[in-house]
Amino acid sequence: MTHQHSAQPQAGSHDHMFLGQNHARNERRTWMVIALTTVMMIAEIAAGTVYGSMALVADGWHMSTHAAAMLIVALAYLYARKHARNPRFTFGTGKFGDLAAFASAVVLALIALLIAWESFVRLANPVPINFPQAISIAAVGLAVNLLSAWLLRDDHAHHGDHHHDHAHAHAHDNNLQAAYIHVLADALTSVLAIGALVTASLYGWVWLDPAIGIVGALVIANWSFALIRRAGGVLLDYVPSSEDLPEEIRSVIEREGDLITDLHVWQLGPGHHGAIVSLVSDHPKAPSSYRAKLSHIHDLSHVTVEVEHKAA
Incomplete structure (x- = not known):
């Protein structure tokens, strides 16, 4: 039975089991x-x-x-x-x-x-x-x-x-x-x-x-x-041209004026991807809020978010 890691993990339940579905x-x-x-x-x-x-x-x-x-x-x-x-x-x-x-x-x-x-x-x-x-x-x-x-x-x-x-x-x-x-x-x-x-x-x-x-x-x-x-x-963590996860993450996060300054996406296992998202915002929210926005993306199994206040 494959464990699917949530893009928004609950406290205390965070693990790194990224085996393929089958x-x-x-x-x-x-x-x-x-x-x-x-x-x-x-x-x-x-x-x-x-x-x-x-x-x-x-x-x-x-x-x-x-x-x-x-x-x-x-x-x-x-x-x-x-x-x-x-x-x-x-x-x-x-x-x-x-x-x-x-x-x-x-x-x-x-x-x-x-x-x-x-x-x-x-x-x-x-x-x-x-x-x-x-x-x-x-x-x-x-x-x-x-x-x-x-x-x-x-x-x-x-x-x-x-x-x-x-x-x-x-x-x-x-x-x-x-x-x-x-x-x-x-x-x-x-x-x-x-x-x-x-x-x-x-x-x-x-x-x-x-x-x-x-x-x-x-x-x-x-x-x-x-x-x-x-x-x-x-x-080698290469992202092929057919992979649209980076663009999809940007489209989800940058809808409300937040700006991604650094983004890393890589494969963790079959059907599992990780992402590190660094962003700046005029009205920064908690990292969990941004992980919640990305939680509908099935392939995204592990997300780390870093948020900074946009300089005036």
Whole structure:
């Protein structure tokens, strides 16, 4: 159960628990996908060793890299939940997911490089392919990845009774997105492999399989860099151009002649933002009055207000 911190906290009830709305559900599903991937990985490596299939063994070890990356995701969920009320984390543990997403995206970029390298090696030194076996492996891998992707889908659920509801990407869970992109990348490589293998078996184009591998690596690299930018932006308190919270805070506070002189807005966790507002006023009110004005903004979970009398 996620605790939503009020923009106008009551005395004595102030805490910094800024976990995402579906934190527990996402953590549970990530562990399920890790279990599914691990079982498939062990089965492929064991079968490949017993039947002497390098394709099976290679695919099994490939799946192990994604399982390791998803372990980063799951452990981040676990750690963030265990330490959610630890006062040493000044603004809570909501950003652990973004830290894990950044690390997972780097792993994904390395996987893309490995796929590209292996594809170039295969282009230079073609190896005979057992087409029926390779196609069946790719098909089973695709089925596992599609099931995993379904488990890791982001419902983008929002409560319907809020006066204001941001539906921007910043409310998404980057940690869940990292796990989702890993299984999607695996699914993409399976789809491309099936297409390339079927075509190569029909026309004898052995070069097509590694060539398509390079295309897949480029797509995966593009996904990983997008995730690195998004998660890195959160870690560095970058406010994207799509984020309208600063403008909204200004429009609420400056309606009655009060003037904001300094404003800082940053993400505390999925769907949670903090703000420090410094303002001057001819008729200054208590900080709680300004927090009350901002309390209808759902994404704004922690507000600090500083008020000074405007100089004559």
